[in-house]
Amino acid sequence: MHSSPALVIAxxxxxxxxxxxxxxVVAERLAYRHVDTGAMYRAVAWLALQRGTDLADAGAVASLAGAATFAFDAGSVTLEGHDVTAAIRTPEIDRAAAVVAQHAPVREVLVERQRGYGRHGGVVMEGRDIGTVVFPGADVKIYLDASASERARRRATDTGHAAGRASGGVTQVARALEERDRADRTRAASPLTLASDALYIDTTDLAVPAVVARVMAAVEAALTRSAR
Structure with a gap:
């Protein structure tokens, strides 16, 4: 399918x-590049903490972001030649990334990098502002959502908190998600919002294959349009 017009999928x-x-999964099906933009903000936050950079200093963090070297391969994230896939998926980095993502100078630097990754198409890019800011002209725009309780359950499972229900593990994750949602939707720079031309999919009661099928149907439609 990659021999067809190379699409930008947001x-x-x-x-x-x-x-x-x-x-x-979609990137693998299409033999496209997969870029996790959220991981870029997490990686910058991790680097700032490692370097002792004040997370509130937008200019300093933006400088780090501009000089950083990222690589994405089969779900792994490499920063400055080091695999940070696991290191950037911690509660501490969750909080730090939320701070970093508020800074307009940081977002400007990373958005430019992200546009570079997708300049020639053939990319599946995930994030919170791909279809609205990074690639407002993306060939396919998808917005995935789910109920707050289901998102908290999934997040708790992903981060290993599910076993900690007795100590309020899932409740703690739900509270953190609520705070992050509020920050993402109300920030001045590139807030999380549904693009008017995006396909909205509520994944609350859907298994991954069902969601992938809907996304692939949208991709097939875009490929058909581009071939006319």
Whole structure:
């Protein structure tokens, strides 16, 4: 399918909606590049903490972001030549990334990098502002969502908190998600919002294959349009 016109596929949505899994599967099906933009913000936050950079210093964090070298391969994330896939998926980095993502200078730097990754198409890019800011002219725009309780359950499972229900593990995750949702939707720079021309998919009661099927149907339609 990659021999067909190389599309830009934007998959947006809040945490726990299924962006990561669905994006990876779709990219694999199409033999497209998969770019997790959220991982870029996480990686910058991780690097800032490692370097002792004040997360509130937008200019300093933006400088780090501009100089950083990222690589994405089969679900892994490499920063400055080091695999940080696991290191950037912790509660501490969750909080730090939320701060970093508020800074307009940081977003400007990373958005430019993201546009570079997709300049020639053949990319599935996931995030919170792909279809609205990074690639408003994307060939396919998808917005994945799910109920707050389902997103918290998934997130807790992904981060290993499910076993901690007795100590309020899932409740703690739900509270953190609520805070992140609020920050993402109300920030001045590139807030999380549904693009007017995006396909909205509620994944609450859908298994991954069903979601992938809907996304692939949209991709097939876009390929058909581009071939006319």
């Amino acid at each position: 998959i947006d949505g809040p945490s726990g909606a299924g962006k990561g899994t669905v994006s990876r």
